[in-house]
Amino acid sequence: MDNKKINTKPETDSKPKKKPKSKSKELFDALLFAALVAFFLKIFFIEAYRIPTGSMENTLLVGDFLLVNKFIYGATTPRNIPFTDIRIPYVTLPALKDPHKGDVVVFDFPGNRDEAQSKEVVNYIKRLVAEPGDTVQVVNQTLYVNGQAFPNPPNAIFNPPHQGNTLSNNSADPRTFPKGSGWNEENYGPIRVPKKDDVIKLTGDNFEAWKMFIVREGHNPRLASDKKVFIDDKEVTEYKVQKDYFFMMGDHRNNSLDSRFWGFMPRENVVGEALMIYWSWNPDIPFSHIGELFGSIRWNRIANIIR
Numbered sequence: 001m002d003n004k005k006i007n008t009k010p011e012t013d014s015k016p017k018k019k020p021k022s023k024s025k026e027l028f029d030a031l032l033f034a035a036l037v038a039f040f041l042k043i044f045f046i047e048a049y050r051i052p053t054g055s056m057e058n059t060l061l062v063g064d065f066l067l068v069n070k071f072i073y074g075a076t077t078p079r080n081i082p083f084t085d086i087r088i089p090y091v092t093l094p095a096l097k098d099p100h101k102g103d104v105v106v107f108d109f110p111g112n113r114d115e116a117q118s119k120e121v122v123n124y125i126k127r128l129v130a131e132p133g134d135t136v137q138v139v140n141q142t143l144y145v146n147g148q149a150f151p152n153p154p155n156a157i158f159n160p161p162h163q164g165n166t167l168s169n170n171s172a173d174p175r176t177f178p179k180g181s182g183w184n185e186e187n188y189g190p191i192r193v194p195k196k197d198d199v200i201k202l203t204g205d206n207f208e209a210w211k212m213f214i215v216r217e218g219h220n221p222r223l224a225s226d227k228k229v230f231i232d233d234k235e236v237t238e239y240k241v242q243k244d245y246f247f248m249m250g251d252h253r254n255n256s257l258d259s260r261f262w263g264f265m266p267r268e269n270v271v272g273e274a275l276m277i278y279w280s281w282n283p284d285i286p287f288s289h290i291g292e293l294f295g296s297i298r299w300n301r302i303a304n305i306i307r
Contacts, residue, residue, distance in 0.1 A: 132195035
């Protein structure tokens with residue numbers, strides 16, 4: 001006799017059936033996925049910015065909203081904890097190209113002239129006018145780079161007008177960079193934009209001009225009473241630059257706090273390249289006057305490529 005056991009239980013699917021998702025759970029999952037995709041795109045590819053000041057007029061107006069390409073210059077992971085000014089270590093992805101003269105660039109503001117780092121995490125937008133190793137000079141409002149007149153952007157503003165009525169060569173603005181330069185915004189330089197491995201001669205006379213630059217590169221410079229220069233407690237007569245830098249200026253040349261006032265912008269601070277304006281209206285009109293606000297839309301600026 002065959003002793004095989006016979007299964008008398010009805011045949012059923014051994015795997016338990018999954019309960020169908022509720023409509024609310026499906027909606028939540030879809031929104032979560034969309035939010036993650038949007039966050040990924042914002043961090044590494046394209047981000048929207050609003051123009052709050054007139055330093056780039058008339059290329060960019062207050063109330064313009066623009067898209068910025070963060071991928072092209074090498075996107076980074078977040079540089080700060082969201083909604084705070086607490087900076088955190090970040091990773092930079094490979095760049096497709098480096099910024100070049102004439103590009104309109106968004107960057108992490110390095111700080112005012114006499115501070116080691118900006119107290120706030122804030123992005124600025126300016127035009128890159130000089131690259132590492134270039135020499136910058138402004139003579140009666142005309143910008144020269146390496147001895148050649150730099151082409152004025154098509155919509156640049158000079159106020160007062162670009163002819164006559166400029167500040168005198170001897171009219172020093174104490175706010176200008178570097179400290180004690182004796183220059184002003186309309187007659188500035190010449191000054192060389194530091195390039196990695198450049199060697200800067202240091203003396204007691206130029207120590208104040210370069211002190212904060214060296215601090216920003218992570219060192220502790222000091223000037224002894226006998227005018228000898230020390231960096232990290234070692235006596236030196238020169239300093240080797242560790243990074244590449246750019247010189248940034250606003251297109252509204254007389255209404256722009258730029259590199260002429262706060263100094264060089266490190267390559268590592270670059271965030272992205274301005275692409276196009278996707279919206280523009282008058283920001284002075286409150287949202288409570290919605291009809292007037294929509295009536296102020298600058299249709300002729302929408303979809304303009306930024307040059």
